[in-house]
Amino acid sequence: MLWIKAFHIIFVVCWFAGLFYLPRLFVYHSMSQDQISIARFQIMERKLFWAIMTPSALATIILGAWLLAANWNYFMASRWMQLKLGFVALLLLQHLYCYWFMIKLRSNAAYKPHAFFRVFNELPVIPLVVIVILVVVKPTI
Numbered sequence: 001m002l003w004i005k006a007f008h009i010i011f012v013v014c015w016f017a018g019l020f021y022l023p024r025l026f027v028y029h030s031m032s033q034d035q036i037s038i039a040r041f042q043i044m045e046r047k048l049f050w051a052i053m054t055p056s057a058l059a060t061i062i063l064g065a066w067l068l069a070a071n072w073n074y075f076m077a078s079r080w081m082q083l084k085l086g087f088v089a090l091l092l093l094q095h096l097y098c099y100w101f102m103i104k105l106r107s108n109a110a111y112k113p114h115a116f117f118r119v120f121n122e123l124p125v126i127p128l129v130v131i132v133i134l135v136v137v138k139p140t141i
């Protein structure tokens with residue numbers, strides 16, 4: 001199980017790298033005005049989303065489910081784990097919004113202002129902090 005846990009953590013880190021970097025690309029994409037830059041950002045966004053973020057998210061979920069299944073009764077009786085899973089659901093929502101914005105920016109680089117994406121870029125910090133605290137501290141809630 002330690003190998004599964006290790007790879008789960010590795011894929012979580014890779015997924016978060018994408019969740020932080022893709023919205024940063026959206027910031028620059030939305031500020032771009034020339035076709036060469038816009039095309040470059042579209043390629044970078046697509047490759048990041050499909051080659052790193054999505055496989056990492058899937059691996060995170062599969063390995064996390066494997067870890068849950070190994071000790072289901074303990075984890076599902078723990079309030080901290082239920083909260084953690086709720087925050088993981090928020091990360092999945094963030095992931096889906098990244099896809100949505102990537103598609104929208106493909107057809108209109110000025111879909112949202114760069115300030116919007118600067119805020120959107122910071123949102124994964126909240127689940128990250130909460131999840132780490134829940135997993136490490138395992139508070140009795």
